Amino acid sequence: MTIRVLLVDDEPLVRGGLRAILEAEDDLTVVAEAGDGAEALTQAKLAPPDVVLMDVRMPHVDGIAATRLLAELDPAPRVVVVTTFENDDYVYDALVAGAQGFLLKREAPDQVVHAVRTVHRSESLLFPAAVRALVSGRARGRTTTTDPTARLTEREQEVLRLVAAGMSNAEVAGQLFLGVETVKSHVRSILTKLGVRDRVQAVIVAYESGFVSPTDH
Numbered sequence: 001m002t003i004r005v006l007l008v009d010d011e012p013l014v015r016g017g018l019r020a021i022l023e024a025e026d027d028l029t030v031v032a033e034a035g036d037g038a039e040a041l042t043q044a045k046l047a048p049p050d051v052v053l054m055d056v057r058m059p060h061v062d063g064i065a066a067t068r069l070l071a072e073l074d075p076a077p078r079v080v081v082v083t084t085f086e087n088d089d090y091v092y093d094a095l096v097a098g099a100q101g102f103l104l105k106r107e108a109p110d111q112v113v114h115a116v117r118t119v120h121r122s123e124s125l126l127f128p129a130a131v132r133a134l135v136s137g138r139a140r141g142r143t144t145t146t147d148p149t150a151r152l153t154e155r156e157q158e159v160l161r162l163v164a165a166g167m168s169n170a171e172v173a174g175q176l177f178l179g180v181e182t183v184k185s186h187v188r189s190i191l192t193k194l195g196v197r198d199r200v201q202a203v204i205v206a207y208e209s210g211f212v213s214p215t216d217h
Helices: 012-022 037-046 063-070 089-097 109-121 128-142 154-164 169-176 180-194 199-208
Strands: 003-008 028-034 051-055 078-083 101-104
Touching: 003 012, 003 037, 003 109, 012 028, 012 109, 028 037, 037 051, 037 063, 051 063, 051 109, 063 078, 063 089, 078 089, 078 109, 089 101, 089 128, 089 199, 101 109, 101 128, 128 199, 154 169, 154 180, 154 199, 169 180, 180 199
Parallel strands: 003 028, 003 051, 051 078, 078 101
Antiparallel strands: none
8 A cells, every 4th residue: 555645844845855755665655745734735635645744834824724624624634743843832732733743854764754654554653752741741731621531431541541651552452451453442432432533632632631641651
């Protein structure tokens, strides 16, 4: 299977560098490029991508707004925010808007390729330690008054804690002595009950509700 990628950045040089990295791989292809969020939405409709590499700070329509708009498409592509600074409110807001992870612009080419493949598989967090650090730090100031995780069964709560710790479905299965398909079923149920689209959103809810805290891991 070939993974279709849309590159969104207001600097052509950055887009060119990312294209060269991705198209050196047999299973990755760049289907379009865009210079801002509005153009990204247009290109995503013309040539639907599986994964979008999205700059956060762009003129006109920024990466946060673009991520929110892309999340409304059916099917919605998976978005990876490409940023200069990892400890950034813009990145957190992009995750809340629907991005599945973030990638630093200084990452090595193999990490860029790894990021695209990881979010496309959607069975584990991208760079889980970095996501946990960002989400736990930002969520402390945005805690919710109700705990949506109370709807989860005891087993689902166990699974959510391990997902929030950065474990993949296979790792959760090994930890709880369950089959991988059983874990996938639990994860789907968790997402439905929390009213979120993916693992990152579930982790954000887990931290904002106080279900997990930075000291848990």
